[in-house]
Amino acid sequence: MASQEMEELVQREYTQGFVTDIESDTVPPGLDENTIAFISNKKGEPEWMLEWRLEAYRQWLTMTTPSWAHLDYPPIDYQAISYYSAPKKQEDKPQSLDEVDPKLLETYEKLGIPLHERAALAGVAVDAVFDSVSVTTTFKEKLAEAGVIFCSISEAIREYPELVRQYLGSVVPQGDNYFAALNSAVFTDGSFVYVPEGVECPMELSTYFRINAANTGQFERTLIVCDKRAQVSYLEGCTAPQRDENQLHAAVVELVALEDAYIKYSTVQNWYPGDEDGKGGIYNFVTKRGDCRGDRSKISWTQVETGSAITWKYPSCMLRGKDSVGEFYSVAVTNGRQQADTGTKMIHIGEGTRSTIISKGIAAGRSDQAYRGLVKVGPRAKNARNFTQCDSLLIGDRCGAHTFPYQEIGNSSATVEHEATTSKIGEDQLFYCQSRGISEEDAVNMIVNGFCKDVFQELPMEFAVEAEALLNVTLEGAVG
Amino acid sequence: MLEVKDLHVTVDGSEILKGLNLTVNPGEVHALMGPNGAGKSTLSAVIAGKDGYEVTSGEVLFEGKNLLEMEIEERALAGILLGFQYPVEIPGVKNIYLLKAALNAQRVARGEEEIPAPEFMKLVREQLSFMKMDGSFLQRAVNEGFSGGEKKRNEILQMLVLQPKLAMLDEIDSGLDIDAMKVVAEGINSLRNADRAILMVTHYQRLLEHIVPDRVHVLVDGRIAKSGGKELAHELEARGYEWVLEESAA
Ligand SMILES: Nc1ncnc2c1ncn2[C@@H]1O[C@H](COP(=O)(O)OP(=O)(O)O)[C@@H](O)[C@H]1O
Ligand SMILES: [Mg+2]
Numbered sequence: 001m002a003s004q005e006m007e008e009l010v011q012r013e014y015t016q017g018f019v020t021d022i023e024s025d026t027v028p029p030g031l032d033e034n035t036i037a038f039i040s041n042k043k044g045e046p047e048w049m050l051e052w053r054l055e056a057y058r059q060w061l062t063m064t065t066p067s068w069a070h071l072d073y074p075p076i077d078y079q080a081i082s083y084y085s086a087p088k089k090q091e092d093k094p095q096s097l098d099e100v101d102p103k104l105l106e107t108y109e110k111l112g113i114p115l116h117e118r119a120a121l122a123g124v125a126v127d128a129v130f131d132s133v134s135v136t137t138t139f140k141e142k143l144a145e146a147g148v149i150f151c152s153i154s155e156a157i158r159e160y161p162e163l164v165r166q167y168l169g170s171v172v173p174q175g176d177n178y179f180a181a182l183n184s185a186v187f188t189d190g191s192f193v194y195v196p197e198g199v200e201c202p203m204e205l206s207t208y209f210r211i212n213a214a215n216t217g218q219f220e221r222t223l224i225v226c227d228k229r230a231q232v233s234y235l236e237g238c239t240a241p242q243r244d245e246n247q248l249h250a251a252v253v254e255l256v257a258l259e260d261a262y263i264k265y266s267t268v269q270n271w272y273p274g275d276e277d278g279k280g281g282i283y284n285f286v287t288k289r290g291d292c293r294g295d296r297s298k299i300s301w302t303q304v305e306t307g308s309a310i311t312w313k314y315p316s317c318m319l320r321g322k323d324s325v326g327e328f329y330s331v332a333v334t335n336g337r338q339q340a341d342t343g344t345k346m347i348h349i350g351e352g353t354r355s356t357i358i359s360k361g362i363a364a365g366r367s368d369q370a371y372r373g374l375v376k377v378g379p380r381a382k383n384a385r386n387f388t389q390c391d392s393l394l395i396g397d398r399c400g401a402h403t404f405p406y407q408e409i410g411n412s413s414a415t416v417e418h419e420a421t422t423s424k425i426g427e428d429q430l431f432y433c434q435s436r437g438i439s440e441e442d443a444v445n446m447i448v449n450g451f452c453k454d455v456f457q458e459l460p461m462e463f464a465v466e467a468e469a470l471l472n473v474t475l476e477g478a479v480g
Numbered sequence: 481m482l483e484v485k486d487l488h489v490t491v492d493g494s495e496i497l498k499g500l501n502l503t504v505n506p507g508e509v510h511a512l513m514g515p516n517g518a519g520k521s522t523l524s525a526v527i528a529g530k531d532g533y534e535v536t537s538g539e540v541l542f543e544g545k546n547l548l549e550m551e552i553e554e555r556a557l558a559g560i561l562l563g564f565q566y567p568v569e570i571p572g573v574k575n576i577y578l579l580k581a582a583l584n585a586q587r588v589a590r591g592e593e594e595i596p597a598p599e600f601m602k603l604v605r606e607q608l609s610f611m612k613m614d615g616s617f618l619q620r621a622v623n624e625g626f627s628g629g630e631k632k633r634n635e636i637l638q639m640l641v642l643q644p645k646l647a648m649l650d651e652i653d654s655g656l657d658i659d660a661m662k663v664v665a666e667g668i669n670s671l672r673n674a675d676r677a678i679l680m681v682t683h684y685q686r687l688l689e690h691i692v693p694d695r696v697h698v699l700v701d702g703r704i705a706k707s708g709g710k711e712l713a714h715e716l717e718a719r720g721y722e723w724v725l726e727e728s729a730a
Contacts, residue, residue: 434529435562436556439553446570447573451572
């Protein structure tokens with residue numbers, strides 16, 4: 001589409017206001033204010049949303065990519081990325097899980113978790129994002145009964161503009177960091193959850209992300225708000241088919257927990273890590289942050305990271321409310337040429353705030369990973385407590401694991417504990433298992449899964465099973 | 481069943497086993513004794529297939545098969561099980577999980593179905609009570625936080641469940657008090673049958689009072705310097721190893 005044409009289209013459609021009919025389209029590569037207007041228009045957004053995006057874009061232009069992470073990758077050409085792509089035809093969109101790409105189902109079957117079984121699993125609602133547009137939403141009625149809103153962010157912007165406007169960017173502001181700014185400018189989809197006061201969400205909410213169209217950046221935006229005394233458990237997982245070119249993924253997830261609210265956010269991430277040389281893998285630059293805004297609120301992040309060529313991700317908690325609690329449980333596995341720089345930030349602002357960090361890193365092949373954790377205790381955070389445990393397991397001797405724990409303690413009544421270990425997968429442990437007739441590969445899986453136990457037990461049951469299977473697939477051929 | 485012929489093994493460039501010969505037949509219990517550093521653990525490790533040991537010459541046959549060409553797990557699946565002197569801890573891996581994986585690996589290798597859970601639980605519980613072990617052991621991580629005696633019992637528990645053809649026990653008696661020793665010895669004795677061979681590495685006569693061996697060998701300086709019946713163990717207990725050395729040097 002010529003840019004003049006596009007501009008016309010933008011002008012025309014934009015003035016019409018809400019556009020619900022999304023026709024098949026992929027915007028040509030490149031990023032400028034027109035692209036953003038095009039996206040906003042495609043999504044049928046109100047004007048304030050477009051303005052918000054443009055503000056983000058203008059901030060992004062003045063920013064540079066962070067260089068401090070322990071990562072090595074070629075510069076990304078942001079003009080070579082296409083910022084919008086939708087399924088070809090409305091009628092091609094899967095209306096139910098039965099219509100989901102068999103490839104995706106196959107992957108889950110390989111992992112021992114057929115997707116169609118998941119839909120049947122009572123208590124799991126699915127909102128799948130395929131190629132930037134939400135297409136499958138189930139269990140809506142049951143949620144509606146409870147008053148829970150669970151929909152795509154695009155729909156939320158149209159249907160619940162006040163809620164979105166109140167909370168969007170309130171945890172991760174537009175200009176928070178380079179990738180968050182980019183996301184704020186161009187996000188195309190993601191999920192929105194609102195759990196009203198006193199409501200315990202009747203089921204686990206689950207979203208599958210998948211990257212599909214070649215050379216298309218993915219910019220999901222997720223916003224979860226738990227009102228007073230509300231609770232929700234949210235599951236995010238993803239897989240991706242093989243790719244030739246590196247794909248950028250820059251998601252933003254914002255969690256808001258009001259008084260006595262509890263948000264549990266679990267991720268199993270399995271994006272294509274690239275071939276043995278790292279070619280073709282996903283670049284995963286994510287900003288995830290939870291805001292314990294109310295007293296006694298609690299936010300818990302659990303993640304299992306096995307994919308991506310490059311991961312840059314620090315799910316964090318802002319512990320504002322008095323006696324609020326932040327938790328971070330993480331397993332990161334890297335193999336081949338993968339690079340991961342992950343960790344968390346626990347920012348203790350309120351009195352009596354507590355945080356727990358359990359990080360398990362497993363490096364195999366020629367991969368490299370870093371744990372980067374910040375525990376910050378502000379001057380008002382009387383009696384704040386943190387416990388950090390960060391263990392690395394190396395498989396083979398060509399991989400690396402690094403730990404960078406940062407502490408900024410601004411209140412002398414705080415208690416901050418840090419434990420760290422790095423060990424090589426024990427020859428003795430392997431020998432022990434093998435001498436019992438267990439194959440080397442199974443032995444590695446067993447030992448690694450054991451190493452990760454503390455984190456896996458934080459995952460919802462069906463996710464834990466999947467996580468173990470994922471780990472095993474990821475470490476295939478890691479030894480020997 | 482097991483034939484070790486003129487076995488030479490070096491570790492880090494120095495020769496530890498220097499032409500060792502040993503034959504163990506089905507139904508026999510052999511005790512391997514000898515001073516510290518003689519190479520007893522080395523022999524059991526080489527038979528089990530541990531890395532880091534270079535066999536420079538000689539043969540090890542198990543039921544006529546060349547053991548030295550087999551992977552560690554293949555040896556185990558062929559029926560060899562090593563009870564460790566220092567069983568390793570495997571954090572996060574439940575004891576019962578390891579047991580089940582090991583048993584199923586055997587069954588699958590034999591072309592059988594994996595064991596049904598109720599049958600497995602029944603089997604394990606029986607053996608567990610035989611070893612006077614509490615049910616909680618199954619749910620604990622493999623050897624993690626186990627006392628020395630508990631670790632040793634756990635090794636025997638595995639033997640009882642896995643029923644190897646050749647059970648090798650490396651200083652299973654070390655670190656055991658008298659009561660634990662009795663339980664462990666009973667476990668080992670219950671393994672004795674006409675088809676199974678047992679090779680016990682031990683320093684002390686004490687264990688051999690509970691488990692009476694058919695043959696006793698003295699390993700000195702990388703070779704079997706002397707072999708005999710159970711009375712040899714008594715003699716060693718009374719006289720030490722020096723005289724064997726002198727005798728064999730003469
Ligand atoms: N992994 C190893 N590296 C270096 N030396 C070893 C190793 N294992 C055993 N040895 C040496 O081999 C010799 C025999 O050891 P070992 O078989 O453990 O004796 P034993 O069990 O009879 O006490 C000792 O001198 C010991 O130091
Ligand atoms: Mg020894």
